[in-house]
Amino acid sequence: MLTFALRRAVLGIFVLFAVSVLVFVAFRFIPGDIVDQQLSEAGAVTPELVAQKRAEMGLDKPLLVQFTEWGRGVIQGDLGNSLWTGRPVLDQIRSALVPTLQLSMLGIIIGAVLGIGSGVASALWTGTPADVALRMASTVFLAIPQLWMGLMTLTGLAAIGYYIPIPYRPLMSDPLTNLQQIIFPALALSLGVAAALSRMTRSAMLEVTGADFIRAARARGVSPGDVYMRHGLKNAMIPVLTLLGTQFSNLLSGTVIIEQIFNIPGLGNLLFEAVANRDYPTVQAAVLTYGLLTIVVNLLVDLSYGLVDPRIREARS
Amino acid sequence: MAAPPVLDVQGLAVTYGTLEVCSDVSFSVGRGRSLALIGESGSGKSVTVLAIAGLLGGGGAIARGSVTLEGAEISRLSPKERRRARLMGRRIGMIFQNPSRALDPVYTIGQQLNEALALTGITAKADCRRKGTEWLRHVGLPDPEEALDRYPHQLSGGQRQRAMIAIALASEPEILIADEPTTALDVTIQAQVLNLIRRLQRELNLALVLVTHDFGVVAAMADDVAVMYAGQVVEVGAVADIIRRPVHPYTRALLSSLPTGKPGGRIEALAGSVPTAVDMPSGCRFHPRCGIAEGKCSVTAPRLEPSTYGRLLRCLNAEELRAHAI
Amino acid sequence: MPAGAVPADTLLTVKDVSVRYPIRRGFFQRVVGHVGAVDGVSFDLKRGETFALVGESGCGKSTLGRAILRIEDLAAGSITSAKETRSFRERARQAQVVFQDPLGSLDPRWTVGSLVAEGIDVHRLARGPERDAMVRTLLSQVELPASAVHKFPHELSGGQQQRVAIARALAMRPELIVLDEATSALDVSVQAQILNLLKDLQVEYGLTYLFVSHDLTVVGQFADRVAVMYLGRIMEMGRASDVLTAPQHPYTRALLASSLKVDAEARIETIPLLTGDVPSLRNPPSGCRFRGRCPVVQPGCASLDFRMTTSGGRQIAACLAHGNS
Amino acid sequence: MSHAAQAIAEDIAPRRASRTRKILAALIRQPVGCTALVFLTVILVMALVAPLVSPYDPLFQDRRAILQPPSATHWFGTDDIGRDVFARTLYGARISLFVGLAVVSVTTVIGGLIGLVSGYFGGWIDTIIQRLVEVLDTLPSLVMSLFIAAMLGPSIRNVIIAVTLAQIPRFVRVVRSEMLKVRTHDFVAASRVLGASALRIILTHGVPNLIPTMLVLGSLVFGIAIMTEAALSFLGVGTPPPNPSLGTMLSQGTRFIGIAPWLIVFPGLMLTVSVMALNLIGDALRDVLDPQRQ
Amino acid sequence: AQDSPQSGGMVRINVHAEVPNFDPLASTEFGKHSRLGLALSKLIDWTTGPDIGYGQFVPEPSLAKSWEISEDGLTYTLHLREDVVWQDVAPVSGRPFTAEDVVATFEAMRNGGVQEGLLADVAEITAPDDHTVVLRLNQRNVVLLQNLAHQNMWILPKEAFDGTYDRNTTVIGTGPWIMTTNEPGVATRYERNPTYFGKAEDGTQLPYLDSVEILPITDLNARIMAFRSGQVDIWFGPLNMTQMAAIQKQLPDLNDIRTVSNTQTELYLNPAFEPFSDLRVRQAINMAIDRQALGEVIRGGGELGGVVGPALSAQTLPTDERIALYGTPDAEGARALLAEAGYPDGFSFELTALNYGEEFMREAEWIQQDLAEIGVTAELRMIDKLAGMTLGQEGGFEALFLVMSPFAEADEYLSTHYLPGANRNYSKVDDPELTAMIEEQRTIADPEARQQKLWEIQRYIAENVQTTLPIWASELLHPSHARVHDWRPMMPQGFPSLTEVWVSE
Ligand SMILES: Nc1ncnc2c1ncn2[C@@H]1O[C@H](COP(=O)(O)OP(=O)(O)OP(=O)(O)O)[C@@H](O)[C@H]1O
Ligand SMILES: Nc1ncnc2c1ncn2[C@@H]1O[C@H](COP(=O)(O)OP(=O)(O)OP(=O)(O)O)[C@@H](O)[C@H]1O
Ligand SMILES: [Mg+2]
Ligand SMILES: [Mg+2]
Numbered sequence A: 001m002l003t004f005a006l007r008r009a010v011l012g013i014f015v016l017f018a019v020s021v022l023v024f025v026a027f028r029f030i031p032g033d034i035v036d037q038q039l040s041e042a043g044a045v046t047p048e049l050v051a052q053k054r055a056e057m058g059l060d061k062p063l064l065v066q067f068t069e070w071g072r073g074v075i076q077g078d079l080g081n082s083l084w085t086g087r088p089v090l091d092q093i094r095s096a097l098v099p100t101l102q103l104s105m106l107g108i109i110i111g112a113v114l115g116i117g118s119g120v121a122s123a124l125w126t127g128t129p130a131d132v133a134l135r136m137a138s139t140v141f142l143a144i145p146q147l148w149m150g151l152m153t154l155t156g157l158a159a160i161g162y163y164i165p166i167p168y169r170p171l172m173s174d175p176l177t178n179l180q181q182i183i184f185p186a187l188a189l190s191l192g193v194a195a196a197l198s199r200m201t202r203s204a205m206l207e208v209t210g211a212d213f214i215r216a217a218r219a220r221g222v223s224p225g226d227v228y229m230r231h232g233l234k235n236a237m238i239p240v241l242t243l244l245g246t247q248f249s250n251l252l253s254g255t256v257i258i259e260q261i262f263n264i265p266g267l268g269n270l271l272f273e274a275v276a277n278r279d280y281p282t283v284q285a286a287v288l289t290y291g292l293l294t295i296v297v298n299l300l301v302d303l304s305y306g307l308v309d310p311r312i313r314e315a316r317s
Numbered sequence B: 001m002a003a004p005p006v007l008d009v010q011g012l013a014v015t016y017g018t019l020e021v022c023s024d025v026s027f028s029v030g031r032g033r034s035l036a037l038i039g040e041s042g043s044g045k046s047v048t049v050l051a052i053a054g055l056l057g058g059g060g061a062i063a064r065g066s067v068t069l070e071g072a073e074i075s076r077l078s079p080k081e082r083r084r085a086r087l088m089g090r091r092i093g094m095i096f097q098n099p100s101r102a103l104d105p106v107y108t109i110g111q112q113l114n115e116a117l118a119l120t121g122i123t124a125k126a127d128c129r130r131k132g133t134e135w136l137r138h139v140g141l142p143d144p145e146e147a148l149d150r151y152p153h154q155l156s157g158g159q160r161q162r163a164m165i166a167i168a169l170a171s172e173p174e175i176l177i178a179d180e181p182t183t184a185l186d187v188t189i190q191a192q193v194l195n196l197i198r199r200l201q202r203e204l205n206l207a208l209v210l211v212t213h214d215f216g217v218v219a220a221m222a223d224d225v226a227v228m229y230a231g232q233v234v235e236v237g238a239v240a241d242i243i244r245r246p247v248h249p250y251t252r253a254l255l256s257s258l259p260t261g262k263p264g265g266r267i268e269a270l271a272g273s274v275p276t277a278v279d280m281p282s283g284c285r286f287h288p289r290c291g292i293a294e295g296k297c298s299v300t301a302p303r304l305e306p307s308t309y310g311r312l313l314r315c316l317n318a319e320e321l322r323a324h325a326i
Numbered sequence C: 001m002p003a004g005a006v007p008a009d010t011l012l013t014v015k016d017v018s019v020r021y022p023i024r025r026g027f028f029q030r031v032v033g034h035v036g037a038v039d040g041v042s043f044d045l046k047r048g049e050t051f052a053l054v055g056e057s058g059c060g061k062s063t064l065g066r067a068i069l070r071i072e073d074l075a076a077g078s079i080t081s082a083k084e085t086r087s088f089r090e091r092a093r094q095a096q097v098v099f100q101d102p103l104g105s106l107d108p109r110w111t112v113g114s115l116v117a118e119g120i121d122v123h124r125l126a127r128g129p130e131r132d133a134m135v136r137t138l139l140s141q142v143e144l145p146a147s148a149v150h151k152f153p154h155e156l157s158g159g160q161q162q163r164v165a166i167a168r169a170l171a172m173r174p175e176l177i178v179l180d181e182a183t184s185a186l187d188v189s190v191q192a193q194i195l196n197l198l199k200d201l202q203v204e205y206g207l208t209y210l211f212v213s214h215d216l217t218v219v220g221q222f223a224d225r226v227a228v229m230y231l232g233r234i235m236e237m238g239r240a241s242d243v244l245t246a247p248q249h250p251y252t253r254a255l256l257a258s259s260l261k262v263d264a265e266a267r268i269e270t271i272p273l274l275t276g277d278v279p280s281l282r283n284p285p286s287g288c289r290f291r292g293r294c295p296v297v298q299p300g301c302a303s304l305d306f307r308m309t310t311s312g313g314r315q316i317a318a319c320l321a322h323g324n325s
Numbered sequence D: 001m002s003h004a005a006q007a008i009a010e011d012i013a014p015r016r017a018s019r020t021r022k023i024l025a026a027l028i029r030q031p032v033g034c035t036a037l038v039f040l041t042v043i044l045v046m047a048l049v050a051p052l053v054s055p056y057d058p059l060f061q062d063r064r065a066i067l068q069p070p071s072a073t074h075w076f077g078t079d080d081i082g083r084d085v086f087a088r089t090l091y092g093a094r095i096s097l098f099v100g101l102a103v104v105s106v107t108t109v110i111g112g113l114i115g116l117v118s119g120y121f122g123g124w125i126d127t128i129i130q131r132l133v134e135v136l137d138t139l140p141s142l143v144m145s146l147f148i149a150a151m152l153g154p155s156i157r158n159v160i161i162a163v164t165l166a167q168i169p170r171f172v173r174v175v176r177s178e179m180l181k182v183r184t185h186d187f188v189a190a191s192r193v194l195g196a197s198a199l200r201i202i203l204t205h206g207v208p209n210l211i212p213t214m215l216v217l218g219s220l221v222f223g224i225a226i227m228t229e230a231a232l233s234f235l236g237v238g239t240p241p242p243n244p245s246l247g248t249m250l251s252q253g254t255r256f257i258g259i260a261p262w263l264i265v266f267p268g269l270m271l272t273v274s275v276m277a278l279n280l281i282g283d284a285l286r287d288v289l290d291p292q293r294q
Numbered sequence E: 001a002q003d004s005p006q007s008g009g010m011v012r013i014n015v016h017a018e019v020p021n022f023d024p025l026a027s028t029e030f031g032k033h034s035r036l037g038l039a040l041s042k043l044i045d046w047t048t049g050p051d052i053g054y055g056q057f058v059p060e061p062s063l064a065k066s067w068e069i070s071e072d073g074l075t076y077t078l079h080l081r082e083d084v085v086w087q088d089v090a091p092v093s094g095r096p097f098t099a100e101d102v103v104a105t106f107e108a109m110r111n112g113g114v115q116e117g118l119l120a121d122v123a124e125i126t127a128p129d130d131h132t133v134v135l136r137l138n139q140r141n142v143v144l145l146q147n148l149a150h151q152n153m154w155i156l157p158k159e160a161f162d163g164t165y166d167r168n169t170t171v172i173g174t175g176p177w178i179m180t181t182n183e184p185g186v187a188t189r190y191e192r193n194p195t196y197f198g199k200a201e202d203g204t205q206l207p208y209l210d211s212v213e214i215l216p217i218t219d220l221n222a223r224i225m226a227f228r229s230g231q232v233d234i235w236f237g238p239l240n241m242t243q244m245a246a247i248q249k250q251l252p253d254l255n256d257i258r259t260v261s262n263t264q265t266e267l268y269l270n271p272a273f274e275p276f277s278d279l280r281v282r283q284a285i286n287m288a289i290d291r292q293a294l295g296e297v298i299r300g301g302g303e304l305g306g307v308v309g310p311a312l313s314a315q316t317l318p319t320d321e322r323i324a325l326y327g328t329p330d331a332e333g334a335r336a337l338l339a340e341a342g343y344p345d346g347f348s349f350e351l352t353a354l355n356y357g358e359e360f361m362r363e364a365e366w367i368q369q370d371l372a373e374i375g376v377t378a379e380l381r382m383i384d385k386l387a388g389m390t391l392g393q394e395g396g397f398e399a400l401f402l403v404m405s406p407f408a409e410a411d412e413y414l415s416t417h418y419l420p421g422a423n424r425n426y427s428k429v430d431d432p433e434l435t436a437m438i439e440e441q442r443t444i445a446d447p448e449a450r451q452q453k454l455w456e457i458q459r460y461i462a463e464n465v466q467t468t469l470p471i472w473a474s475e476l477l478h479p480s481h482a483r484v485h486d487w488r489p490m491m492p493q494g495f496p497s498l499t500e501v502w503v504s505e
Helices: A002-027 A034-038 A047-056 A063-075 A089-124 A129-143 A146-160 A175-209 A212-219 A224-262 A267-277 A280-308 A310-316 B045-053 B079-084 B109-119 B125-138 B157-170 B187-204 B215-221 B239-244 B249-256 B318-325 C061-068 C088-092 C112-122 C128-141 C146-150 C158-170 C188-205 C216-222 C240-245 C250-258 C299-303 D003-029 D031-048 D085-121 D123-136 D141-152 D156-184 D186-193 D198-234 D246-256 D262-289 E030-036 E099-110 E144-148 E220-228 E241-250 E279-288 E291-299 E319-326 E331-340 E358-373 E385-394 E410-418 E432-441 E447-465 E496-500
Strands: B007-016 B019-029 B034-039 B060-069 B092-095 B175-179 B207-212 B224-229 B232-238 C010-025 C030-046 C050-055 C076-081 C095-098 C176-180 C208-213 C225-230 C233-239 C308-311 C314-317 E010-015 E044-046 E059-061 E064-069 E075-080 E122-129 E132-137 E177-183 E187-192 E211-216 E258-260 E265-269 E302-304 E348-354 E377-383 E399-403 E468-477
Touching: A002 A063, A002 A280, A002 D123, A002 D141, A034 A047, A034 A267, A034 E385, A063 A280, A089 A129, A089 A175, A089 A224, A089 A267, A089 A280, A129 A175, A129 D262, A146 A175, A146 A224, A146 D198, A146 D246, A146 D262, A146 E220, A175 A224, A212 A224, A212 B092, A212 B157, A224 A267, A224 A280, A224 D141, A224 D198, A267 A280, A267 D141, A267 E385, A280 A310, A280 D141, B007 B045, B019 B034, B019 B045, B019 B060, B019 B207, B019 B224, B034 B045, B034 B215, B045 B060, B045 B092, B045 B175, B045 B207, B092 B157, B109 B125, B109 B157, B125 B157, B157 B187, B175 B187, B187 B207, B187 B215, B187 C250, B207 B215, B215 B239, B224 B239, B224 B249, B232 B239, B232 B249, B249 C188, C010 C061, C030 C050, C030 C061, C030 C076, C030 C208, C030 C225, C030 C233, C050 C061, C050 C216, C061 C176, C061 C208, C088 C095, C088 C112, C088 D186, C095 C158, C095 D186, C112 C128, C112 C146, C112 C158, C112 D186, C128 C146, C128 C158, C158 C188, C188 C216, C208 C216, C216 C240, C225 C240, C225 C250, C233 C240, C233 C250, D003 D031, D003 D262, D031 D085, D031 D262, D085 D123, D085 D156, D085 D198, D085 D246, D085 D262, D123 D156, D141 D156, D141 D198, D156 D186, D156 D198, D186 D198, D198 D246, D198 D262, D246 D262, D246 E220, D246 E241, D246 E358, E010 E030, E010 E220, E059 E064, E064 E144, E075 E099, E075 E144, E099 E122, E099 E132, E220 E241, E241 E468, E265 E279, E265 E358, E279 E331, E279 E358, E279 E468, E291 E302, E291 E358, E291 E468, E302 E319, E319 E447, E348 E358, E348 E385, E358 E377, E358 E399, E358 E468, E377 E385, E385 E399, E410 E432, E410 E447, E432 E447
Parallel strands: B019 B232, B034 B207, B034 B224, B092 B175, B175 B207, C050 C208, C050 C225, C095 C176, C176 C208, E010 E211, E348 E377, E348 E399
Antiparallel strands: B007 B019, B007 B060, B224 B232, C010 C030, C010 C076, C225 C233, C233 C314, C308 C314, E044 E059, E064 E075, E075 E132, E122 E132, E177 E187, E187 E211, E258 E468, E265 E399, E265 E468, E302 E468
């Protein structure tokens, strides 16, 4: 298992490398650079000043040199300083990562609890009005774009006169306020996840309940509850876990939007601003972080299969 | 068959929605006896035994007929009542065709055994282990102690089927139902497993209902045989007797279409194929394929009636045939 | 071997054929090992005969059949035929196949007509009405009604599906048809029909069959010669009547003993049993591959070299108990 | 793809036509599929004939009627420069559907082709393709699209490119794994024995057997494309004004949250209903095309 | 409530963008320099007061208590206050302020600072003694005094330039408040600077407020919520009229202060592109746009743009003249001009709009519809801000629509737009006559005469050049809660009047 995880980690690094090369090259095609941004509200500007500032930031060097310098830094754990803020990129990523992680974690947890719970209930009550209602709800929520969900949440809150406290408070400094700020966006994110998981759980449960080993368990006198939860749910978890992984990626996409709507200084906002400012090191780092998150989550999902399914656990050792 | 039968099935009919996939199945098994249910694919063997075990799923229901277990009618019981009557596992044990699919892949053999042991009141961890090991040893698994902690996929097909048998027997049932328990196995393994089932059945004095489509298995395993065709039992009798003197035209055709193993020579093939529930012929269900069918056969549906030597026959020409056969 | 070296009555010579499946692992799908599904198998196929391959599941029967059809690459050895062929297109006229699972071997999205005509279309043998006529003829040859043309496979019974597969193979007018457990999935009554049909076709068109099966009774009735395989190797080979009535290799004997006969006197208790399971092909036992389960195993079996010896028109794998090592 | 391909295409053409009709017929018989189909058709038709149905020009600024709430004259109200929200929603759906359709077509063709090749041939081609897919798939799809769109600049064409590139991996992955499954079927082996070429097998066995998967996946990707287009437009890197993309409209509406909810409610509803119709069609197709239910 | 100022209390101000860093030399953006102003001072400041207009520059002594300008206008002698000490923040820790600090700051600005352009005409900076600074100019430039009061011209201690501390993160000045904590994206807190040199007229130590908190809230709705719920006292940054009306409904007695924006939208036409090479076509475009209605509908107020932005009320053309030039749409006349130029059926061109947000895009769409009226099709293309600026500098556009930088001097407008090679001269204007006029106005010391010259230039541009069409300067809303008093927003950044703000409890 450990070697499996390690090997996956190494391969993940390869993938990240490829991604960062792609991003590095592609991003330079966008016209304009940080110096233009810094001087965007200046009056008279001489070309000499522009050239001087560019050189200060190493933007005049060949692309390959810039990339190797950046890459060398990354290997030594130094993501460089932001061209825009001058602060270490690592610090920025760290403080932006917390709310994003919080959002996505909370979103996935709420989504998983709601989704798996309602999926199990729905499968249990197959054909009853409750099942129909749950399925309809999941169909609707699955179709609501996170964008709209976020906006409608905001509209709803405005309608009832509830104000999300401002400004954003980091988790560490003010957990209570932070929760008040995170909970609604997380909820807005989680409903789609819940809907997807609910559907998947339901169909996986139904599929599993038709399996021979369920019949066999019933035949050997296992109580219906145990058949359902012990044998049914555990086996149904495998496709659900896969979906959980893809949903996480989906959720990360969603945070980009939700952070904009709810004004949360997360990774998405950071990336968005960095792109607008042509803050190359920050863009690179943010992209790497997204990639890393995806890879880690996929790895976790893969590892969790092993927890559920001994066959997979075995194949890996 | 002097002793009253443990299991007695009379006129059992099973429907899935409007489809009657099994209509009029009758047979009985006594303690320590083994009965084989044979018939071609789709003839309703599995449905019959699932109905007996109370495992009809997906909209299946017993429409008519009775199933009595030691004199008590069980066919009308709800799942709850079945559990209360301790039918599931405790009195009726079941082995399935495909051991790879009938064992839950995410639990060890031991964990699944424990579920069965719990029915007999054994729940303490140490007791479970001891008893579990005992059962696995009983079915001849090598390293029974260690096998308890194995997952199904870590066993070979034959071993899995043995584990399945151990689990089915661990709750000490009175009746063992085995639905094609060896079809998925190789001949050498099949022989081992069948031998084991037979041995245990004798030792534990179980009533065995064995579903198969292989006359070789019937010959080797069963005391009695019920031949099924298109959802009906068409002939019931002692195995040796039926193999020697099949009476029903279908039984005869079935036996003669078996390859003999003699080189060359055509096989006497039975034309056509088993009808399905949607296009069931009128009258005798076998008449379109029957060599001796007459006009009445397409009109009148024959009933399963006793004949000589304790034989039951479903044929309008039963009398003639019997005379002919003997 | 040049084509000329093949004797006139021999259709195909299989010589020391091995087939291995790679086991892949990891990110770059590296090959980390091999399954030696077929390991050093040799035999000749005579024109017009039915040659049976029997053995337990996973012993490599199908793989050998696929190798002969050239849809599996050979790791070693050679397969030579009287007619030199280079491409799949040419080979198609030489050898065809009927698989075990009738539904899986028929594309569910195709009609019977197009399925039967697939070879005709691939080789542009005929077009338009001429093609349709050929299809009708083929259907009647396998005793299917012409009305089946527009049906989809799932609308047919298992026996009918198998007839479609046979018709598809026949369309190429091949010399050899590999029947990979072509009747195993069928009911006995239907199996009998198909076996009869195959026999008729063989007589009519002088077909050669490579008959893969695990049912010794069927083989006894249907095959001229038989090769018994175990873990990728042939253990015994010879005339079906000889091998199945007087088996010599301990494995053949065990296999025969285990197969149940429809006999009023037969009792399961009387059958001699083999112990243990079939070992894995990934790391087969050294020496004689059967030694782990052999009732007459001896200390020397572990170092016994695999070799076929011939005696009285029969070939037997080296065996200490049999004394032919 | 030469003569052979053409001939093969001719071979399978009639089959496909009748299949399409069959699938449609089956869909209509299914309650969910039927409802979804009706919804989608209504949206599609309205979008297509928007110029005829629409009471106003979606770009026309009625500068005397700004931020009007929904009324008989302006069903969905007006925006902050007096444009009719109903007309804009209709045209927005038109853009969304166009983007979705374009993305789905391009993804299906490119992703499908890559997936088919990767799945059929396996080996190093497959390995390389898989690794590439993995790289493309490392970023969350919206981040990926965002990045590409930012790089190319806002325009409908670029949105299509951005969404397509982000969705192709999903397609390749699924098609490949389905092709792997199809490849193991004996009918493929039988075809090879009959002498059929790889191209022929892919086209005659691979493609038809993958059509159900592709249809289901296509409806899914269609929905995702619509949502991504909206998200990108919302973030200002998608469909640029004055085109009334649903996402652009939402973005405009955010400035009037709590004041002019109709600016958010209607485009969002349109978005949701379109996606829902597509999801439902996907579901229905999955049911209809499931061989076990055929 | 009281009506006389009292000390104490705190206000919270929202801003709409986070600052990247606190280095005044690194970049020009509005938000940063606004916030620096709480802690830093300039040599000369803008006078604020109830009677002084938003964009009206009246020099007020700050760190420089007085100054003299030589007859030839080439030598500026500034006398510095002697009672000023730096804030008690390490590593400067309350050291007295001297001329050395000014020299160090100006030298750094001239060498790679974004203020380089403001000191372009300065040849030499010397400090004859600790409290005198002398600036020697290459050429006459009457704007220099105002340049010294420019929003970017914060004076830093000399330690800021020798690496003693990091300008990015540490702010040490002589201003009214000391920056105590800064949580990026959350809040920046400022506490009263006890050693601040400013005094009120009655001698009270300034500032009145004990502390100020700046809350960067990028999202409009979040900001509105924060303001409505009282989490913010002073609104700073964009707000549209509709939202303002809604806020006012809830908070009827808030201080409703409105000023004209110091930025304006501008439409660059590229004469290198065929139809726009013809002055008549450019004039026709100008005549087609109904700016007044645009401002009314989209911005809900504001003023007609000008060659020099309308916020510079003393320098831009008088309102009626601007209305005549830009505020009287005439579709008929435009069509006639087009016909005259050979485009009776109009033409189409690509209108590239930089992405400055929703209202801005609405203006672009508005212009599009106005142009359609005269048969000219503008294909709207949206582009990222920086990409747009690059496009402008490279001249690869047909028409470019953007928001101009906040300039505080007519000279900035003129020299950046119309001098050959200048960085905002996207239309590549090279008119020797115009160049001469622009250079000339810098040397006119007499305010009246200079104003006349500036007007002359603007008229010349409107008649003969017309490459950059000024569109609209919107109305800026500066609402504050009722407890806030004497808040007078002023054009240059840095909240110059905040020292005089006080709160009632
Ligand atoms: N869940 C079900 N729903 C509907 N029909 C069913 C179901 N299960 C079985 N049937 C039908 O009942 C009939 C009898 O099936 P059954 O499985 O009992 O046959 P069998 O004799 O066991 O055949 P085999 O030898 O193939 O196992 C078949 O026609 C089958 O299609
Ligand atoms: N594509 C493959 N990749 C890897 N291993 C394979 C592959 N196909 C077959 N094998 C392995 O090769 C061995 C021989 O397989 P083969 O299918 O030839 O057996 P068989 O004798 O036909 O068995 P059966 O009677 O079950 O059909 C088996 O162990 C199987 O697991
Ligand atoms: Mg069955
Ligand atoms: Mg095989």
